[in-house]
Amino acid sequence: MKENKLIFKVSEETAGKKLREYLRAVEKLSGRLISGAARDGRITVNGTRVKLNYVVKLNDEIGFDVTKEESQNIDPEPIPIDVIYEDSDIIVVNKQPGIVVHPTKSYPNGTLANGLLYYFKEKDEKCIVRLVSRLDMDTSGLIIIAKNQFSHMALARDMGNENFEKSYLAIVHGNIDKKEGTINLPIYRVGGDTIKRIIDERGQESITHFSVLESCRKGDLVKLTLETGRTHQIRVHLTYLGYPLYGDSLYGIGNEDDYIKRQALHAYKLKFPHPRTGEILELEADMPEDMKELLNKIKS
Template sequence: MKDELYSLTVDAELAGRQIKDVLQKHLKMSRKVIRKLTQGQGVLLNGEPTWTSWRLAEGDQLRLLIPAEESVDILPEPIPFQQVYEDEDVLVVEKRAGLIVHPTSGHWTGTLANGVVYDWQQRGIVARFRPVHRIDQWTSGLLVIAKNHHAHQFLSRQLMARTIDRAYEAIVHGVLAQDDGLIVGPIGRSDDDFRVRVVRDDGQEASTEYRVTERFAFGTQIELKLHSGRTHQIRVHMKHIGHPLFGDAMYGTTDDADWIERQALHAKRLGFVHPRTGEKMLFESPLPEEMNALAQKLRRSDEGRSDTRV
């Protein structure tokens, strides 16, 4: 079974160019995807398989068929999730706090992947679960999943180039003095616990930009952008400067159960260039109920203070 990746009629601009040149420069396909197309005889010119070295003529019909893939290693389960947007190439979801994105050792079921694969199976969609990026288990917010190999390669290149627009909202302990700032600190594994990351000289380069959106007597609400994509980066950097997230069981220093029962971090904005249309896509997600409730508790705790708003 094959899925149609592209179908186009060759115009004067593309006439005379080799197919491989059109695939690489016009359609922005990676060499790996092109190799998969040719190996599966998925490059059709006027209905017949052809070589990518063939030169196109105006009016030619070019179709690209890629083998359909399934996530055969992921058990379909009826796990509810919130779909924000979906087309033949991408699925954008809003992940709830507590839901793991992908099966891992010790968590083979009950993940977002299990739920998405089940939903696709119920609707007759043949696709492989390919998350372009990850969100921590106890972080909520927007996540994009590629539905075919080309979409994943295309979006992954944007992720590597840091051109995917990702913004987070967090509520941290303590009052940040500056309205904005850049935290720079290499991140690596802790010597004491392999699950934990710390800022250390021999770690991987990492930087996080923040902007204060509201101050409270005992905390600060901030918007953050990542200039690198290290594991637990926001959580590690905020702890490093003395302002750990509320509800962060791994990096926090206090019991926040009376304030919030999850870490106060939400992926609120996601933007990328669509792998097929080239259109700029932008999605925004409101602050979840638990974080709104935390902000309300913090506001009540500093009633009478007129200088706590930015």
């Protein structure tokens, strides 16, 4: 299998479908992805370009080229990238705290996306930055970036299934009564002019599973796994229950620079099916030094 091409073999059960229907129903490709590839001439059957109304036959070999000439209006910048995993379809990086993921009006440069484009350029890879997951500026940890349109589509499609897990480490004020449990409380955006969220029955269903890994004199180290992925979900849920994150200036106690200079939250583990092979990948990034130092501080 070439790295830039998907190869599908038509079985007896799937023969007789039109090519477009086969790619959507059997291979679970999006209509947008199929149409774009067909328009560019990137789909073949037995080595020959065909139209999408071609009827596939038993043992036909369908080739689907995932490469596509694209560009992004983002300047490449030599920013260090901590690569945890990489292949021809995806790259998973460990984002450092204090870095914005993607350029905004307030942060037009110096973002993770700027660094990734430089990284791709140095490797002579013609990729754009397709973020599969995001983190707040002051949250550290694992982020998935798709290297092509196919892998981005596949990961977005699979994000809601049970094989896709995102787990975090947080250090909170206070000692949680239950050592493990589930928080199921709806999260609502207060208004259009603020990023702050609250617990409110008008909000979206939000589910967080937690377990206390270590109880200290001044707080707990908690593992949290998201079942839903709402903005600020962990921070809102824990604050509402009375256990705000250390260093959380938006939802927590306020300035706590003596302890940590950002919210004590780290996306430490990802589990997800590889977009091409379906193999379950499990990746981890160690808790950063500032959180290790904080943990030592709250023990005394």
